[in-house]
Every structure is written in structure tokens, then in C-alpha cells.
Amino acid sequence: MEYKKELQRLIAEFKTNYLSSVSIDLVIFGFHDGQLKVLLLRWKGTDDWCLPGGRILHEENLDEAAYRSLRERTGLSEIFLQQFHTFGDVMRYKNFSKQETLLKLGLPDEAQRELVSRDVSVGYYALVEFAEVTPTPDFFTEECRWWDVDQIPLLLFDHNDMITIALKTLRRQLSYQPIGYKLLPEKFTMPDLQQLYETILGQELDRRNFQKRMLGYNILERLEERKFGGAHKAPYLYRFDKEKYEKALANESLFVG
Amino acid sequence: MEYKKELQRLIAEFKTNYLSSVSIDLVIFGFHDGQLKVLLLRWKGTDDWCLPGGRILHEENLDEAAYRSLRERTGLSEIFLQQFHTFGDVMRYKNFSKQETLLKLGLPDEAQRELVSRDVSVGYYALVEFAEVTPTPDFFTEECRWWDVDQIPLLLFDHNDMITIALKTLRRQLSYQPIGYKLLPEKFTMPDLQQLYETILGQELDRRNFQKRMLGYNILERLEERKFGGAHKAPYLYRFDKEKYEKALANESLFVG
DNA sequence: CCAAAAGTGTTAGTCATACACCCATGC
DNA sequence: GCATGGGTGTATGACTAACACTTTTGG
Incomplete structure (x- = not known):
């Protein structure tokens, strides 16, 4: 056989x-x-x-x-x-x-x-x-x-x-360092990112506070583009600033020499 | 040989x-x-x-x-x-x-x-x-x-x-859960505990805030006894309330089924 | 024009930090 | 009695949570 x-x-x-x-x-x-x-x-x-x-x-x-x-x-x-x-x-x-x-x-x-x-x-x-x-x-x-x-x-x-x-x-991990890069497509909206967080955490988050926190990390770059096609107001698209993102990760990561 | x-x-x-x-x-x-x-x-x-x-x-x-x-x-x-x-x-x-x-x-x-x-x-x-x-x-x-x-x-x-x-x-670990049990003798003073924390963290802490935080964890039991022999005011002795301590540990510990 | 979602700002509340006073002890 | 450390309380600032109003889109 x-x-x-x-x-x-x-x-x-x-x-x-x-x-x-x-x-x-x-x-x-x-x-x-x-x-x-x-x-x-x-x-x-x-x-x-x-x-x-x-x-x-x-x-x-x-x-x-x-x-x-x-x-x-x-x-x-x-x-x-x-x-x-x-x-x-x-x-x-x-x-x-x-x-x-x-x-x-x-x-x-x-x-x-x-x-x-x-x-x-x-x-x-x-x-x-x-x-x-x-x-x-x-x-x-x-x-x-x-x-x-x-x-x-x-x-x-x-x-x-x-x-x-x-x-x-x-x-x-989510609570003390940003996550999302490579879990989302390159361009995404703030609601996309929020949904990701909510799904991982298994709980709902406040839209406005969430946005503040994310922007506060200073790792997101807001594009001129918006995402049309949804039935409502078109949200902005964002992209991770890879350099800053990596820095933020390294900063708080436990296992860095 | x-x-x-x-x-x-x-x-x-x-x-x-x-x-x-x-x-x-x-x-x-x-x-x-x-x-x-x-x-x-x-x-x-x-x-x-x-x-x-x-x-x-x-x-x-x-x-x-x-x-x-x-x-x-x-x-x-x-x-x-x-x-x-x-x-x-x-x-x-x-x-x-x-x-x-x-x-x-x-x-x-x-x-x-x-x-x-x-x-x-x-x-x-x-x-x-x-x-x-x-x-x-x-x-x-x-x-x-x-x-x-x-x-x-x-x-x-x-x-x-x-x-x-x-x-x-x-x-x-120290920042999100109590530590000290088994690192200190059974009875210890608040300054003892603080010194332990300062040594582990490698930085000085405020005496008063430290005490508040520790008591806030609700895992310490203050004894009637005090520790004499030091050149100054005799500090109270404390003991870990083992049951509450274990509970606090389990609460935030990552690896609990 | 209307429903639903998105953008933005303000307030309240909680937690950590900073700090001041009094008290007890051994020398 | 005095220097030193210990016990306790209060004010302040920072960060988080709660919340309201306006704007934009497709239908």
C-alpha cells in the first residue's frame, strides 16, 4: 500500500x-x-x-x-x-x-x-x-x-x-500593543479595525473612544480615499505606517534582546 | 577515573x-x-x-x-x-x-x-x-x-x-498581579514588601501610594504585632491571606483552564 | 428626505501620582 | 529631644469611559 x-x-x-x-x-x-x-x-x-x-x-x-x-x-x-x-x-x-x-x-x-x-x-x-x-x-x-x-x-x-x-x-497582547497589521487588507476603514478588535476581544467597544485610542498610537496613516459602496456615509481608509508600527511592537514586546 | x-x-x-x-x-x-x-x-x-x-x-x-x-x-x-x-x-x-x-x-x-x-x-x-x-x-x-x-x-x-x-x-507580572508570597518570610512589614518591589522593578516607589495599592489588592492581613528593634517608629507586621492571594493570582493568571 | 452609519468634541469619573502632616522609637 | 522612619489623608493630573451633535451616503 x-x-x-x-x-x-x-x-x-x-x-x-x-x-x-x-x-x-x-x-x-x-x-x-x-x-x-x-x-x-x-x-x-x-x-x-x-x-x-x-x-x-x-x-x-x-x-x-x-x-x-x-x-x-x-x-x-x-x-x-x-x-x-x-x-x-x-x-x-x-x-x-x-x-x-x-x-x-x-x-x-x-x-x-x-x-x-x-x-x-x-x-x-x-x-x-x-x-x-x-x-x-x-x-x-x-x-x-x-x-x-x-x-x-x-x-x-x-x-x-x-x-x-x-x-x-x-x-x-491587544490591550497593550497594537495588532491588526497582516490581519487586515492593506487599506481598511476605522470600523473595519474596530470590528477586528471587537471580534478578538468578544465585546463591543465605543466607536469614538476606539478611534481616539488607535490614532493615539500614532501608527495609522489616513488616506485621502474613502470607501464608498456602503449604504451610508463613506468612511476614510487607513493604512498602517509600517515603520512606526514595528517600532510600537518592538517597544512593548517581551522578547526583544 | x-x-x-x-x-x-x-x-x-x-x-x-x-x-x-x-x-x-x-x-x-x-x-x-x-x-x-x-x-x-x-x-x-x-x-x-x-x-x-x-x-x-x-x-x-x-x-x-x-x-x-x-x-x-x-x-x-x-x-x-x-x-x-x-x-x-x-x-x-x-x-x-x-x-x-x-x-x-x-x-x-x-x-x-x-x-x-x-x-x-x-x-x-x-x-x-x-x-x-x-x-x-x-x-x-x-x-x-x-x-x-x-x-x-x-x-x-x-x-x-x-x-x-x-x-x-x-x-x-508584578504590575498586574501581586507577588511576594514565598519571597518574604511569613510576617513582614510594609517597608519590607516595598523594598522587594523596588528591588525587582529597579526603581523607587512612593511609600504612601505603595501602601494604598497593596491594601487595595485586599490580600494582606495586618497583625496586631509590630516590629521593634529598628531605630524608629515600629512598623506593623503583615501576613498574606493565602486564600485571597491565590484567588488574586488565579484571577489574572494567563494559564488557568 | 430619511435611516443609518461615520466624523468629531466635551464631560464625568476613575485611577495613579505628588505631596504634607503627625506620631513613635532608639539613641 | 531629636533625627529618622512609619502611619495616614488630601489635592492634582492623566487617562479612560460615557455620551451628543452634526454630516454624509444610498435608497
Whole structure:
């Protein structure tokens, strides 16, 4: 069987090329249709979903491995990516029992030992521009698509926890530094940005205070253009001043040398 | 030679009992004499210091492994311990070149391959009560002692970075949640607590505002006792209300299910 | 011209900062 | 008794939250 052969090849590759016992999991956020989305993968031959992940090459920095994995799933290269927590519980089979999980994965015994053995996993979250993503499954999965964050099903392993914690981190991040670049198209209106914030935070914000705060960050550039076509007064378009944006990010970011 | 034999045994044990490619590093903070201290280890036969670390048993949760390692170095069991960042750069030899580092460690070739090969390391920081710690070196080190945070020498690997980031995290933590339990003796005065905060933050605080803020958290219990012996007015003693303290911690802590 | 959304400014309230006074203790 | 630190209260400023009016657009 083709699958089994390829699997064997993969396991061999895993053992020689990648660090054992460590992996990466990605919570990739996108924003579309007024909804915050997460990219999930469906395991081959099952109805079960999980987060995209990756492994680390022997001579590869952890961050680079995360970037590479992200690129492989989305086709994107320039994105906001940040480590948020490392997961290392032995029982990472919260939602289904270990037996159940292994059954669901449908792997041959030897593959189980190699692939589903206990790993420590470093969680990263990414903010990407929805429209530019080409969701791409990997060898173990046959579907890759966006899910609304508030409609995530029971996932394999501890991946529901990962999303919860990623979201918490993202929300906290939002409160002390600007976010939005790469989550929105290049030009956007203030209401667009506000909707993004409201969606991430899960609560409504005051239109006028929001605008004041955003302009106060001094990272937005108001264009002459406006966005017509809506049924009402045409809002201005804005663009991130990338230089100032990066500066603001670096300023408050925890992990700057 | 005794050392070499023991080393071989250890390597074998490492390979069978612990996860490969992942390790733990600990930034253990204590407070004494108006100074914030970090526990460091001196490598056998060298003048070079590094952070205490540990490895993860196959059937052990990541957090438990960190607790265990902490216990081994300090003798303490009930302490504040928190994961703060995971380090995975290939070149974790910032301060000295890789050649230099390996030379310094003075390990036989085969041990180098096994022990100093590239690991991803999960950083934890701990707050402990200085007076109750019994610093204990491990097999590779011959001295374990406290260092003032502002007098840390060039450390092996990327351990200076780790301390920097741990301290940054601690400082941020301080600004949105109470800290002090287990860093101070059970009974302490308000000036004691303030000194702790000032030391961690590296800046002076207003005495009166500080007191207001602390009492506002509603986690302190003022005792009838006062602390005499100082040359001036005797300050009240306080104690943490453990229940309320834990609640306050849980409230704002990121990683609560 | 009307409904609905967008632009803008003003006020109130809360929280952090700055500061002043009195009191107790050991020398 | 006096120098020094500790206990407590009040005024001020900054930032956030609450809110109102006018303007513009498509239907």
C-alpha cells in the first residue's frame, strides 16, 4: 500500500532529520466576514480535526521551524508569529482517551510509537491575512480549512486548550500593543479595525473612544480615499505606517534582546 | 577515573530515562539583604557559571519536571514556579564561541555529543524564600550559590538572555498581579514588601501610594504585632491571606483552564 | 428626505501620582 | 529631644469611559 510505504519513509526522515521529543503547534488566526478564524486540519480518514504542527530540524532555530511550518500550511512568509506557551503534559488526550485517539488516527503500531509518543510541544500563534492564505493539508491530513473560533469542535490531543490559551494571550497582547497589521487588507476603514478588535476581544467597544485610542498610537496613516459602496456615509481608509508600527511592537514586546 | 565512569552511567541514564532534545532551565529568584538574587551553578573545574537545569522523564509532566529540578537544587517544594519562554536557537553560545564553551566544560568527546548537543530548553522562573534554600550542586557542578542580579557574570550558553527575559516577565507580572508570597518570610512589614518591589522593578516607589495599592489588592492581613528593634517608629507586621492571594493570582493568571 | 452609519468634541469619573502632616522609637 | 522612619489623608493630573451633535451616503 502506497500510504504505508510513504509512512515508513516519513518515519525514517523524522528520526534522522528532526529533533525527537519536541514539536511545534500553530494556532493560525485569520479574520473574515466579521469572524475570527483558526486554521485546522482534518486527519486522514476521520472526522477529527487538529492544529497544524511541525518539527524542528537539527540545525534550525525554533522560531525558524515555526515559520517554516506556517509557510507550509498557508503559503505565507511575512507574518506575525509569536511563541505563547509550551505544552508538556503527559496526558495530552483531554477530549478522547489515549486509546480512542490512537484508534482515530488509524496508524500502524510502529508508527504510533514513533509519531504519537510523548512530545513537548511549543505553541505559536500567528496572525495572517485571510484572503492570502492557501490552506494546504500535510501527509497525515486530507483537509485544511478555516473554522470560526466560537465553533471549534472537540479536537484531537490538547489542541482545544492550546487555542484557548493562544486566544487569551492574543487578547492580552491587544490591550497593550497594537495588532491588526497582516490581519487586515492593506487599506481598511476605522470600523473595519474596530470590528477586528471587537471580534478578538468578544465585546463591543465605543466607536469614538476606539478611534481616539488607535490614532493615539500614532501608527495609522489616513488616506485621502474613502470607501464608498456602503449604504451610508463613506468612511476614510487607513493604512498602517509600517515603520512606526514595528517600532510600537518592538517597544512593548517581551522578547526583544 | 571515578568521574568518567559516573559520567558514562549518567549518559546512559539520560538516554533511557529522559526525553531527548528537550531540557529545562530554571531562573530561581530569591530576596535577601535588599537585593534580588539568582541561584547559579559553577561548572566543575572551571570559573564558569550557568543556570540550574533539568530534564524530563518519559512519564512526567513538563511542570512536574520543573518542580522536581527545583527541589533538587533548593530543597524546597512549595514555591511559585512559572514557565516564561522556550529557547530554541541553534547558536546558544552567545557569550563564548561553541569551541570555547566545549573546552570550558571539559567533557570527553562522547559526552559532548550526548550532553551538549542541541536542545530546546523550556525556561521557568521561581520565587523562593531565600532563608529556606539549601543550594545544592549537581553532578556537573561543584558550587551552587546566590548572585545579585545586577552582578551576574558572563554565563555559559544563552543563560544571560534567559535571566534578562525572566526578569522582564517578572516585572511585568508584578504590575498586574501581586507577588511576594514565598519571597518574604511569613510576617513582614510594609517597608519590607516595598523594598522587594523596588528591588525587582529597579526603581523607587512612593511609600504612601505603595501602601494604598497593596491594601487595595485586599490580600494582606495586618497583625496586631509590630516590629521593634529598628531605630524608629515600629512598623506593623503583615501576613498574606493565602486564600485571597491565590484567588488574586488565579484571577489574572494567563494559564488557568 | 430619511435611516443609518461615520466624523468629531466635551464631560464625568476613575485611577495613579505628588505631596504634607503627625506620631513613635532608639539613641 | 531629636533625627529618622512609619502611619495616614488630601489635592492634582492623566487617562479612560460615557455620551451628543452634526454630516454624509444610498435608497
